[in-house]
Amino acid sequence: MFDPVAVIADLVRAPSVSTDSKFAEGMAAARARLVALFMQMGLDVEEVPTPLHPAIFATRTGPADWPHVVIYGHYDVQPADPLDLWHTPAFEPTIKDGRMFGRGTADNKGPMMVHITAAARLLEKYPDLPLRLSFLIEGEEEIGSPSFSAILDHLGDRIKGDFVLLSDTQSPGTDQIAITTALRGITCVEVELSGASSDVHSGLHGGALLNPIRALCDLCSSLHNPDGTVNIPGFYDSVVPPQDWERAEIAKLQQTPQQYAESLGVKGFTSVHGLNPFEVTRLMPTLEFNGIKGGYQGDGSKTIIPSKASVKISCRLVANQDPVVIEQLVIDAIRARAPELLQLSIRKDHYGPPYRVTPAGKEPADPAQNPHLSAAFSCRW
Numbered sequence: 001m002f003d004p005v006a007v008i009a010d011l012v013r014a015p016s017v018s019t020d021s022k023f024a025e026g027m028a029a030a031r032a033r034l035v036a037l038f039m040q041m042g043l044d045v046e047e048v049p050t051p052l053h054p055a056i057f058a059t060r061t062g063p064a065d066w067p068h069v070v071i072y073g074h075y076d077v078q079p080a081d082p083l084d085l086w087h088t089p090a091f092e093p094t095i096k097d098g099r100m101f102g103r104g105t106a107d108n109k110g111p112m113m114v115h116i117t118a119a120a121r122l123l124e125k126y127p128d129l130p131l132r133l134s135f136l137i138e139g140e141e142e143i144g145s146p147s148f149s150a151i152l153d154h155l156g157d158r159i160k161g162d163f164v165l166l167s168d169t170q171s172p173g174t175d176q177i178a179i180t181t182a183l184r185g186i187t188c189v190e191v192e193l194s195g196a197s198s199d200v201h202s203g204l205h206g207g208a209l210l211n212p213i214r215a216l217c218d219l220c221s222s223l224h225n226p227d228g229t230v231n232i233p234g235f236y237d238s239v240v241p242p243q244d245w246e247r248a249e250i251a252k253l254q255q256t257p258q259q260y261a262e263s264l265g266v267k268g269f270t271s272v273h274g275l276n277p278f279e280v281t282r283l284m285p286t287l288e289f290n291g292i293k294g295g296y297q298g299d300g301s302k303t304i305i306p307s308k309a310s311v312k313i314s315c316r317l318v319a320n321q322d323p324v325v326i327e328q329l330v331i332d333a334i335r336a337r338a339p340e341l342l343q344l345s346i347r348k349d350h351y352g353p354p355y356r357v358t359p360a361g362k363e364p365a366d367p368a369q370n371p372h373l374s375a376a377f378s379c380r381w
């Protein structure tokens with residue numbers, strides 16, 4: 001059996017920054033370390049080529065009636081900049097007070113190794129275990145997984161499992177393990193209002209023109225009600241109300257709202273739908289303004305009426321919201337409320353559906369209810 005901590009250290013020493021071609025050697029080194037590890041475990045290993053960074057597919061095959069567990073991970077990391085804010089070298093694993101520091105220890109090299117180690121120990125103890133097992137370790141997660149569908153197409157039926165286990169989520173704290181059963185989806189749009197063909201002088205034209213910044217602010221503020229809920233017809237129609245069991249699970253989080261506020265440096269939280277901050281961030285959809293621009297941004301003043309103003313908007317979605325439907329509801333509301341005196345343009349950006357799985361016996365009943373998830377829920381550790 002290998003020493004998992006030593007393997008994590010080897011992986012952290014390989015600077016596998018997928019976004020920067022200067023780190024190609026680090027990518028190759030991380031990949032080679034994992035290939036060697038999977039071969040040591042007796043798995044069949046294949047590197048799946050992509051235009052950028054190959055994925056690793058390592059598998060333990062067996063008869064079709066054996067259960068098939070698929071485990072996902074990624075070997076690439078985010079850039080380590082700014083380097084001067086690191087207390088220890090980013091790519092030199094350093095153990096302090098029982099914790100390892102270094103780029104990738106938390107995302108995803110360390111957590112991924114928990115699954116690999118657990119599987120290796122299980123197979124060592126039960127070499128004849130009737131279990132099919134596949135690891136898919138990607139090298140492009142931090143750049144948005146551009147090759148992921150092609151990888152899945154390439155693997156075809158070989159990647160179809162009874163369930164997928166992944167560690168690329170959040171832990172509430174060092175003393176608490178959580179199972180992530182849902183992830184919010186997203187839909188993004190960019191909205192621009194434009195008036196005069198160029199910025200014009202407010203002394204000469206002010207008062208006669210509708211200022212795009214003012215109109216955009218009116219438009220933005222119309223998208224929420226005073227209580228913080230989203231003011232778009234139909235926005236909440238398909239949202240499943242928070243279930244008592246979900247709220248009970250969330251209540252087990254060890255963090256208090258005050259600790260959460262302190263960790264963010266905020267004075268407190270808005271209270272939307274009567275839910276606490278831990279509930280509302282997990283169970284409800286949102287509409288947020290991510291960036292706004294328009295007019296003069298330099299030092300001092302410049303007395304113009306800007307020709308245009310724009311805002312980037314994204315919605316976080318919960319099951320069973322459909323990102324395409326919600327995107328259209330947002331666009332319809334904006335079109336209906338935009339002033340006639342200005343030109344409106346809306347650019348659709350990316351979207352992704354929400355994900356949710358409900359353990360057996362819990363509401364709302366989920367057609368894809370998963371006995372493995374229920375087994376995990378019944379574990380106590």
Ligand SMILES: [Zn+2]
Pocket residue numbers: 074107108141168
């Ligand atoms: Zn990750």
